[in-house]
Amino acid sequence: MSHGRTYTRLDQRGVIAVGGPEARSLLQRIVSNDVDRLTTGQAIYSALLTPQGKFLHDFFLVDLGETLLLDCEADRRDDLMRRLTMYRLRSRVTLEDATAAYAVFAVRGDGAAATFEIGEPAGAARPAFGGALFVDPRHPGLGLRAILPADAGAATIAKAGFEPAPVADYETARLTLGIPDGSRDITPEKGFLLENNFEELHGVDFAKGCYVGQELTTRTKHRGKIRKRLLRVEFDGAPPPPDTPLEADGAEVGEMRSGMDGQGLAMIRLERLAEARAKNVAIMAGNRPVQVRVPDWISLAEPADV
The missing domain is CATH 2.40.30.110 (Aminomethyltransferase beta-barrel domains)
Structure with a gap:
C-alpha cells in the first residue's frame, strides 16, 4: 500500500443529480441526516431507511449551488432512483442519473485537503473543477472524496501532485479503520443504523425533525441498548x-x-x-x-x- 499522495477512481460508485426548488425539503423529509447542514462548504453522509428503520441505501450529499450530487453505490442506483421517485410525488424535484458525467475518487495523503484549499473538519467541502471535493464525513483517515467530471477528474487530481493507486489501497485503508461499505456490510432491509455505527460515522442526526424510519432509530438511541x-x-x-x-x-x-x-x-x-x-x-x-x-x-x- 502506498503511503504517499494518491488517488483512486471508485468505479463502484454512481452519481445522482437532484435539483429543483423543493430538492432540499424532499431529502430532509426522508433521509437520516440533517440536510439543512448541507452547504457548498459542507458535505454530509446519510442513509435512506424503510419505515421500520431498516437500512436501504447510504450515500454522500454535496451542494454545487443549484444542484445536489448524491454519491451512491453504482450497482444499486436504479433502486435508489426508484425510491426517491416514489417519495417525490408532485414535488418540484428533478432526479437524473449522472453516473456517465461524473466519476468518484478517493484522494489520500499528507496535505490533501490543503492542496485543494479545503478545511480539515469532517465534511468540509469545496465546489471546484466542475464538481466538488470534500473531506470524507465518516472518518478523517479516509482522506478526501471528489466527484469530478468523468473525462477530466483523474487528470485534475494528478496535476495537483497525486499518483494513481488501485482500489485495493482504498479497501485496505477502509477495512483497517473499520468503515462499512454500503450493502457489502449492511444488509438491505435488515440492518439498523446504530448497529452499523452510523452515529459515530456522522450519518444520523437526532435533533432534526421526522424522516422515514426515524422512530425506531431514535428509540434505539434513547434506550441505549445496542x-x-x-x-x-x-x-x-x-x-x-x-x-x-x-x-x-x-x-x-x-x-x-x-x-x-x-x-x-x-x-x-x-x-x-x-x-x-x-x-x-x-x-x-x-x-x-x-x-x-x-x-x-x-x-x-x-x-x-x-
Missing part, C-alpha cells in the same frame, strides 16, 4: 465469504461481511463476544481463528468488557 455492532476482524489468509458464521464453543458470535487478505468486518453479538473472551474461548470461522477488534473511534457501552 446488542450487535459491526466490528473489525483479523485472520490469516483470504477472507471467509460474506455471511460465514463466527462461532465460539458452538455459539454464534457473529457473521462475516466484507474483507480482503488478513482483515474484514463482521456483525458481532456483543454479549457473546464478552462471554467468549471471559472463558478464553477462540472465535472461529470454520476451522480458522478470528480476532475481533474494536476500532478506537467506537465506544461500546454494553457489555463493558468486550
